[in-house]
Amino acid sequence: SAVISQKPSRDICQRGTSLTIQCQVDSQVTMMFWYRQQPGQSLTLIATANQGSEATYESGFVIDKFPISRPNLTFSTLTVSNMSPEDSSIYLCSVVLPSSYNEQFFGPGTRLTVL
Amino acid sequence: GNSVTQMEGPVTLSEEAFLTINCTYTATGYPSLFWYVQYPGEGLQLLLKATKADDKGSNKGFEATYRKETTSFHLEKGSVQVSDSAVYFCAGGALSGGYNKLIFGAGTRLAVHP
Numbered sequence: 737s738a739v740i741s742q743k744p745s746r747d748i749c750q751r752g753t754s755l756t757i758q759c760q761v762d763s764q765v766t767m768m769f770w771y772r773q774q775p776g777q778s779l780t781l782i783a784t785a786n787q788g789s790e791a792t793y794e795s796g797f798v799i800d801k802f803p804i805s806r807p808n809l810t811f812s813t814l815t816v817s818n819m820s821p822e823d824s825s826i827y828l829c830s831v832v833l834p835s836s837y838n839e840q841f842f843g844p845g846t847r848l849t850v851l
Numbered sequence: 852g853n854s855v856t857q858m859e860g861p862v863t864l865s866e867e868a869f870l871t872i873n874c875t876y877t878a879t880g881y882p883s884l885f886w887y888v889q890y891p892g893e894g895l896q897l898l899l900k901a902t903k904a905d906d907k908g909s910n911k912g913f914e915a916t917y918r919k920e921t922t923s924f925h926l927e928k929g930s931v932q933v934s935d936s937a938v939y940f941c942a943g944g945a946l947s948g949g950y951n952k953l954i955f956g957a958g959t960r961l962a963v964h965p
Binding site for chain 2: 781830832
C-alpha cells in the first residue's frame, strides 16, 4: 500500500480567491489522480497527473480553473482558482502503485468550504 | 459508457444484523470491481476487490462475489457492528493507459445502532 498525506486537511475560503492543495506520497509513483466529492455525492475524477507530462483533464474540468503541478514522483498540487461556493467539496488525490495497477490508494482528502 | 449503480441509502441496521448493499455495473467487457469505504471525516479505503467473473473478494467480514450473469457485485456482511457505520462506494475499473480508471457509484450510507 501507500501512505498519502494532503495539506491542508480543511480550509474555509472567500469567493474569488484561490487555494492550492498538496498531495505527498511515501513512495515513487507514476500515476496520480485528483478527485472531487461534492457534499453528499460520489467521487468525480478531475484529472490525471503523470510525472513528466501535462495533466489530462476530464470532461467538464479545465486547466484554468484547476491547474495541476507534478514536479516529481512523490508530490502533486491542485489549485482551485477563482473559487465560488459551488467549489465547496472534498478534494482527494489518489495513486496507483507500480506493482498494483488494479488498485488506487486515496489520500485523506481536503475539505474546502467557500463562503 | 460504463456506469455503476448501487442501492440508495441510508441503510439503518441494528448491531449484529445482516447487511446487503446492492451494486450492478454496465461496462464493455469485464471490468475489475471494487468496494471502498469512507469512515466519517476520512478518505477512501479499499475494502475488497474482484478482478474476474466468479472471484470473491473478502475483508473484515465483508464479502462480494463478481457475478457476470447478473453484472452484480453485492456487498454482504453477516453481522454488522457499530464501527461499520460509514459510506460504502462500489466502483468499476476499466483498464485504460495501464491502470484501472475508476467509475464510482453514488455511495450508500450505513448507520449501525447498538
